[in-house]
Amino acid sequence: MNMNELVEISRFYGSNPEYTLAGGGNTSWKDDNTLYVKASGTSLAQATEDSFVKMNRHSLSRIWEKAYPDSSDEREKEVLADLMAAKCEGEGDKRPSVEALLHDIIPFAFIVHLHPALVNGLCCSQNGEAAAKMIFGDDALWIPSTNPGYILSRLVKLELAEYYKNFQKYPSVILLQNHGVFTGADSSDGIKSKYEMLMSKISEKITEHPDFTDETRIFADGSSARNEVGKIINILSGLAGYSCFMQSIAILQFLKSKKSFYPVSSAFTPDHIVYSGSDPLFTSVKDSVLLKDEWNKHVKKTGRNPKIIAIKDFGIFSAAATEKAACFACDLFKDTVKVAIYSQNFDGPLFMEKDKIDFINNWEVERFRSSVST
Numbered sequence: 001m002n003m004n005e006l007v008e009i010s011r012f013y014g015s016n017p018e019y020t021l022a023g024g025g026n027t028s029w030k031d032d033n034t035l036y037v038k039a040s041g042t043s044l045a046q047a048t049e050d051s052f053v054k055m056n057r058h059s060l061s062r063i064w065e066k067a068y069p070d071s072s073d074e075r076e077k078e079v080l081a082d083l084m085a086a087k088c089e090g091e092g093d094k095r096p097s098v099e100a101l102l103h104d105i106i107p108f109a110f111i112v113h114l115h116p117a118l119v120n121g122l123c124c125s126q127n128g129e130a131a132a133k134m135i136f137g138d139d140a141l142w143i144p145s146t147n148p149g150y151i152l153s154r155l156v157k158l159e160l161a162e163y164y165k166n167f168q169k170y171p172s173v174i175l176l177q178n179h180g181v182f183t184g185a186d187s188s189d190g191i192k193s194k195y196e197m198l199m200s201k202i203s204e205k206i207t208e209h210p211d212f213t214d215e216t217r218i219f220a221d222g223s224s225a226r227n228e229v230g231k232i233i234n235i236l237s238g239l240a241g242y243s244c245f246m247q248s249i250a251i252l253q254f255l256k257s258k259k260s261f262y263p264v265s266s267a268f269t270p271d272h273i274v275y276s277g278s279d280p281l282f283t284s285v286k287d288s289v290l291l292k293d294e295w296n297k298h299v300k301k302t303g304r305n306p307k308i309i310a311i312k313d314f315g316i317f318s319a320a321a322t323e324k325a326a327c328f329a330c331d332l333f334k335d336t337v338k339v340a341i342y343s344q345n346f347d348g349p350l351f352m353e354k355d356k357i358d359f360i361n362n363w364e365v366e367r368f369r370s371s372v373s374t
Contacts, residue, residue: 002109002110003036003052006027006052006188009027009192010047010051011044011045011046013195014043014044015045020044020045021328022332023042026099027110028110028111035054035056035103036052036053038052039051039094054087054091055087059085063083063086072359098148101150101153108184108186110185110186110187110190111182114195116181118342120268120339121206121342121345122135122342122346123175124177124351126343128177128346129144136201140171140174140175141173142177143155145177145352146177146356147360156174170184172190172194173194178351178352179269180271181198183195208342212249212334214248216247217330231286232311239292240319240326241322242320242321243319243320243326244330245316245317246333251315251337255312263340263349264280266278266351266352267351267357268336269352271335272336275307275331276330280308280310280316282312283311283312304361307319316330
């Protein structure tokens with residue numbers, strides 16, 4: 001039984017913001033019969049044995065024998081029901097990670113799926129696939145941008161079979177465009193070795209790095225409005241509940257104009273959508289009445305509240321219903337800035353496609369994950 005190792009490796013990466021933010025990432029350990037996979041919305045940094053869902057691998061394998069509806073809503077609902085039915089007795093209402101099927105089909109005992117900004121600088125870039133081939137050769141499998149969950153698992157299953165046919169082995173590193181990375185090994189030390197290799201090889205290609213040495217954060221619930229930042233926090237807290245201000249050299253370089261804001265103006269990965277939104281509001285307005293007007297226009301245009309409000313040459317503000325969610329929004333926007341800067345080393349940023357952004361924004365699974373983690 002390797003649950004102690006699983007908890008240790010989960011906390012090891014979950015406590016390092018270079019690898020994991022908010023409720024992102026998932027881990028697992030399996031033997032021939034049973035998969036232990038992180039429960040949706042739980043924190044890797046605070047993982048315990050109870051953070052994992054015990055699943056019957058034979059029941060999971062039968063999912064591949066089924067034909068699911070073409071409608072994404074109906075398909076995902078049925079897949080979720082089958083995943084819940086594959087839980088072992090006594091697991092209560094714990095909900096397995098949306099990537100449980102992927103953890104099951106990748107043929108290593110330990111699987112660690114993370115979204116490091118350094119890796120996503122490659123995976124969310126215009127030249128990502130070619131650069132990955134140059135850096136890793138045939139040692140890593142590249143998966144094109146795909147909706148997470150069942151569709152992604154199905155594609156990876158097919159690509160793993162093709163990879164094995166070509167190389168008579170399975171890849172221990174799987175790079176997912178506009179998503180992150182899966183690594184597999186038969187020990188936790190093997191996982192650490194793979195991630196050290198991964199980060200080291202990408203780092204060798206990075207010449208431009210983000211500068212957060214002067215980062216400033218101010219958090220309030222809007223009860224104090226003694227200065228310009230406080231007044232804006234007060235406005236946004238009134239509109240959403242809570243707000244946080246963030247500023248740094250790395251952020252300000254994107255706030256000079258709408259054009260300079262473009263590289264951070266949309267979503268790179270599902271985690272960015274879940275925690276900091278896919279539609280940040282960029283404005284030069286600071287006045288309370290005019291800022292409310294800008295907010296309302298944005299909501300009317302996008303159909304949802306902005307989680308990030310970027311004010312020209314000033315800084316960014318998060319806006320969310322809870323204090324934790326407001327802090328997470330800042331963390332994920334900072335990550336967006338990192339990814340955008342790292343991507344410049346691979347011919348510039350590549351956002352998720354609109355249909356894939358819409359899928360995440362409307363996916364019940366991600367709403368559940370956000371509600372649990374924030």
